[in-house]
Amino acid sequence: MVATTATALLAFAVVALALPQQHAFDADLANSPPSYIQETGGIDRYDGHEVWRINWSSLSNTSRSALHNVLETAGDVWKATPEVIDVHLPPRVAAVLPSLIPKDAQATKIVPDLQALVNLSLAHPVPGLPGAYAPQSPLADPPTDFPDGGWNVSTLDTVFHDAFQPLPAIDRFLDALVNEYPETLHTFEFGQSAEGRPLRAFSAHRADGKADAPEVLIISGQHAREWVGPASAIYFLHALLVNLRENPKGTAAKVLREFTVTVVPTLNPDGLVYSREHSRMWRKNRQDVGGLICKGVDLNTNWGYEYKPSRLACSESYSGQHPFEAPETAAMANYIVNGAKDAPRNRMPRAFIDLHSYGQLFMFPYSFSCNVFPPDAENLMEAGMGVAKAIRLIGGPGYQTGQACQSTLRFSGDASDYAYAVGQIRWSYSAELRDTGTYGFMLPPFLIRPTGIDVVAGLSALALFIYDTEIEP
Structure with a gap:
């Protein structure tokens, strides 16, 4: 289910980016679980998930809007400013990130393993x-x-x-x-x-x-x-x-x-x-x-x-x-x-x-x-x-x-x-x-x-x- 949904989301994302003036809508997305979730024993884990920062300051407002839609569909947008956008991606999406962003945008990995940070945030003093x-x-x-x-x-x-x-x-x-x-x-x-x-x-x-x-x-x-x-x-x-x-x-x-x-x-x-x-x-x-x-x-x-x-x-x-x-x-x-x-x-x-x-x-x-x-x-x-x-x-x-x-x-x-x-x-x-x-x-x-x-x-x-x-x- 997760793999099928991820593939559909990526396909939709690429189309949306290639045609920034259009607003394609896949009705199945409305009732599909987010592709970046991998549930194990009732608790979601994020092993191998990454967070990338994309510098999109050189893009037009139209291109930024299109890229935002792509990243929100394929992953989880954490933060967006006029200069950069941070996005959390599962491994299969992170692997094809270069194909999802315009050549004028520069991407840098800022979190290599999200689960490590999740564990850290849950820590308690001894x-x-x-x-x-x-x-x-x-x-x-x-x-x-x-x-x-x-x-x-x-x-x-x-x-x-x-x-x-x-x-x-x-x-x-x-x-x-x-x-x-x-x-x-x-x-x-x-x-x-x-x-x-x-x-x-x-x-x-x-x-x-x-x-x-x-x-x-x-x-x-x-x-x-x-x-x-x-x-x-x-x-x-x-x-x-x-x-x-x-x-x-x-x-x-x-x-x-x-x-x-x-x-x-x-x-x-x-x-x-x-x-x-x-x-x-x-x-x-x-x-x-x-x-x-x-x-x-x-x-x-x-x-x-x-x-x-x-x-x-x-x-x-x-x-x-x-x-x-x-x-x-x-x-x-x-x-x-x-x-x-x-x-x-x-x-x-x-x-x-x-x-x-x-x-x-x-x-x-x-x-x-x-x-x-x-x-x-x-x-x-x-x-x-x-x-x-x-x-x-x-x-x-x-x-x-x-x-x-x-x-x-x-x-x-x-x-x-x-x-x-x-x-x-x-x-x-x-x-x-x-x-x-x-x-x-x-x-x-x-x-x-x-x-x-x-x-x-x-x-x-x-x-x-x-x-x-x-x-x-």
């Missing part, structure tokens, strides 16, 4: 052996700080931040934060996922802080395989709470005095569970989309602003047939506009940040087109440059900032576009966290803390910029 990691994490019972199976949330040194955690562990850790900091942090649900899991938010504000403080809303985990997003969002929330307690006059104290910071650590809990237990490269949610085999909607193409429906249900970027078809995006949008039962909305959030990986980018709207320029672009750019500078000043990596459509090849139906245009949230951004391609989505656990520290510095700087610009100019 208790009692600092710096040592077990090759693969348990699914539901990771190491903890306390004998009773809990974490020491009074400090950022907890072992929780040394590994990518499964969803039950994430929930236990966040509940421990609420119990440890009850005067500052509370949690509420704002909907359910496609498989019935609660969608949870965590809202932090000083008990003696400003009444009716403006909200900074941070979401992450729309794409299941981007594990560093939820991990960094949780680290950011934890750091605010610990730093507030340790330094009542510091930056965290000021941020939590002037703002209410709401964090949605994972908007796609079903996908996160599936990416750990079955398919590390899973991207979408897990709802039934009417196909016989393929499931899931790409959440970050399903928002109701400049939305475009999809035809290929098996595509990693399948946007569904109508906006907010995914219950996760519908619930999040409803919270943005109306609030939740336990968190009524008095006014719209002041800022919105959507955490993704990878690429080290901090982007403002619009994503769907460069022909539409936001009226706040100058201020958005200045604030974004401040975020990048703050990360650089603590020794972090370089982040680029700019309009999303110029920074990366994006899609319609983007969350930050919706927040800006429909939610009227002036300070709306989409962030691509570490790295720039060495590990891609398979960031190793030892880079969780550094990435979290980047997010703390960058988003704290953004909050203070908004304060200086709009609250106490």
Whole structure:
């Protein structure tokens, strides 16, 4: 089945590239499994799979669009910018890659064996052996700080931040934060996922802080395989709470005095569970989309602003047939506009940040087109440059900032576009966290803390910029 499907996909890909002005469509593709998946014992493996970076900067927009369609059909596009496109390919496709790309495009292998990176991303620290990691994490019972199976949330040194955690562990850790900091942090649900899991938010504000403080809303985990997003969002929330307690006059104290910071650590809990237990490269949610085999909607193409429906249900970027078809995006949008039962909305959030990986980018709207320029672009750019500078000043990596459509090849139906245009949230951004391609989505656990520290510095700087610009100019 896999070999037959791969052959059909390659044939379709070559035709699509040879005829860039045409849009051939094979109806069988709509209900065929992706060719790059090789399932063994219920868990997908990627032995011998490769990731290639293709420099397509010399190609015309038409040729780039055609090549993107080819690579998305034959493999799994990880990242695309005006300069390069990164694509994950199974061995049989990688072997014929030169025949799939124009002569003007240059291809370089950046990951020779994807399974090795998958194993690395699943590693957990070995208790009692600092710096040592077990090759693969348990699914539901990771190491903890306390004998009773809990974490020491009074400090950022907890072992929780040394590994990518499964969803039950994430929930236990966040509940421990609420119990440890009850005067500052509370949690509420704002909907359910496609498989019935609660969608949870965590809202932090000083008990003696400003009444009716403006909200900074941070979401992450729309794409299941981007594990560093939820991990960094949780680290950011934890750091605010610990730093507030340790330094009542510091930056965290000021941020939590002037703002209410709401964090949605994972908007796609079903996908996160599936990416750990079955398919590390899973991207979408897990709802039934009417196909016989393929499931899931790409959440970050399903928002109701400049939305475009999809035809290929098996595509990693399948946007569904109508906006907010995914219950996760519908619930999040409803919270943005109306609030939740336990968190009524008095006014719209002041800022919105959507955490993704990878690429080290901090982007403002619009994503769907460069022909539409936001009226706040100058201020958005200045604030974004401040975020990048703050990360650089603590020794972090370089982040680029700019309009999303110029920074990366994006899609319609983007969350930050919706927040800006429909939610009227002036300070709306989409962030691509570490790295720039060495590990891609398979960031190793030892880079969780550094990435979290980047997010703390960058988003704290953004909050203070908004304060200086709009609250106490």
